[in-house]
Amino acid sequence: MKKRTALLALLTIAATILLSACSSIQRDPPILVWWDMKRQPKFRTEGETGLFADGRNTRYPPEDTVAQGYLFDETAYNTGMEGPTYVGKxxxxxxxxxxxxxxxxxxxxxxxxxxxxxxxxxxxxxxxPQWQPANLTEDRVVQLADGDIFNVITNGRRTMPPYKYQVVTSDRWAIIAYLRVLQRAANATVADVPADQRGQLQ
Ligand code: HEC
Structure with a gap:
């Protein structure tokens, strides 16, 4: 009987010690037995130490410079525009x-x-059903300039969301080329079928 009481007391003490770690009160800074990689000597971008005289640890890029690979040239290819108008083709x-x-x-x-x-x-x-996309084969969309459609894909229009982050520039032009194929196919007439194959039409 005495043994059991002693064991119970021991368990209670052990449980108290272990469960005390689950308190909702967080120590700041926490006591670390093993130092993980969160804590290591380093400079934060706008850190407290201030490597430079203005208190920052990084520098602004020099004026009038562009990092390699980040140049956005305002060409027709990148914007779909030529001056103030959409490129036609x-x-x-x-x-x-x-x-x-x-x-x-x-x-x-x-x-x-x-x-x-x-x-x-x-x-x-x-x-x-309350969200109706445009019919891209109808005449109104067929008449849109290529640059206009480029702009729709890039920035969205009315209820259509923009796709500039999902669809890179080269793919936007590829989609426009294919969309013209769909429009041509949807509006095709017998005259579009080569003469020697018209006999196979039902
Ligand atoms: C999440 C649904 C959705 C996706 C995906 C989507 N669209 Fe649209 N799109 C719409 C809706 C809705 C409209 C009608 C916008 C309106 O008139 O309010 C529309 C309209 C258009 C128009 C007509 C714009 C005008 O001037 O009337 C074009 C062109 C177009 N979309 C092209 C595309 C192309 C190309 C893609 C693929 C890159 C695409 N859309 C992907 C929903 C979508």
């Missing part, structure tokens, strides 16, 4: 490779709303 030459790339990117980033044919009946409006 894409500055990127159309190749089969470009169209394949555009098809892949369109199916990934545009078809959820605009569907794979571009008619605006994707899975998103099927679930959110």
């Amino acid at each position: 894409s500055p990127v030459p159309v190749t089969a490779e470009l169209l394949h790339r555009g098809q892949m990117r369109f199916n990934t980033y545009c078809s959820p709303c605009h569907d794979r044919a571009g008619t605006g009946k994707g899975i998103v409006p099927a679930h959110a």
